[in-house]
Amino acid sequence: MTWKTEGIVLRVRNMGEADRVVTVYTKDRGKLTAAARGARRVRNRLLGSTQVFTHGLYLIFPRQGLHNLSQAEIIHSRQPLREDLEKFAYASYITELLDALTAEEDPAESVFSLLASALALAEKGRLKLAARAFEIRLMRELGYEPELYHCLNCREAVRDTIFFTEQAGVLCQKCAPQVPGSVRISNGVWELMKKLLEWEFSKLTVLHPAAGLEEELRQIMRKYIDFRLEYPLKSLDFLETLTAVPPGAD
Numbered sequence: 001m002t003w004k005t006e007g008i009v010l011r012v013r014n015m016g017e018a019d020r021v022v023t024v025y026t027k028d029r030g031k032l033t034a035a036a037r038g039a040r041r042v043r044n045r046l047l048g049s050t051q052v053f054t055h056g057l058y059l060i061f062p063r064q065g066l067h068n069l070s071q072a073e074i075i076h077s078r079q080p081l082r083e084d085l086e087k088f089a090y091a092s093y094i095t096e097l098l099d100a101l102t103a104e105e106d107p108a109e110s111v112f113s114l115l116a117s118a119l120a121l122a123e124k125g126r127l128k129l130a131a132r133a134f135e136i137r138l139m140r141e142l143g144y145e146p147e148l149y150h151c152l153n154c155r156e157a158v159r160d161t162i163f164f165t166e167q168a169g170v171l172c173q174k175c176a177p178q179v180p181g182s183v184r185i186s187n188g189v190w191e192l193m194k195k196l197l198e199w200e201f202s203k204l205t206v207l208h209p210a211a212g213l214e215e216e217l218r219q220i221m222r223k224y225i226d227f228r229l230e231y232p233l234k235s236l237d238f239l240e241t242l243t244a245v246p247p248g249a250d
């Protein structure tokens, strides 16, 4: 029996002298880990297709313990994500976040599509937009969808003075003091969150939020996601080091 499925490489580590162990998020079977024998040899046909961020068609022999990845065909190499430091940092964050929040072999085709779309957007240089859209949509896919219209506490529709809690949603002015850690959010960020969550992914490129709004959203999403993470992400340190210098295009 073999599995033939589209997948995107989330993580790669070396094994032995010439092998790689790759963690791939697949369309049909969710996240899985497989050995790619000889993948580090110069002329090996798995050399390119087992690099991090590669979107390919993979042939996998299921095994107890570690599966065996035996053939691959590249669909999108995603080479630009590995060649530019800032793109690499954002793509690493996206893949590490997905890895941290998902279990092995728990398939969700919508998560696969979201990952593919986010990496394609990052490749185009829309890094912050790709990261924020990925975050909020991934939370929805994983069952932590933020409530953006009705106060989580009293269920009344929120209007102009809006607070957000990491427990996934908005609070009205009256209820916010009862929920520790809730933060006031601007109406601009509230509108942006709704668009990032509800618009078709391909339409998001028309959004060009101001830098201040982007930063406000980044901080809110950070708290909201960290609330669900069991350990800090390594890629965040790298990203923060990079973004401490004047940012590039986006």
Ligand SMILES: [Zn+2]
Binding pocket: 151, 152, 153, 154, 155, 156, 171, 172, 173, 174, 175, 176
């Ligand atoms: Zn309320």
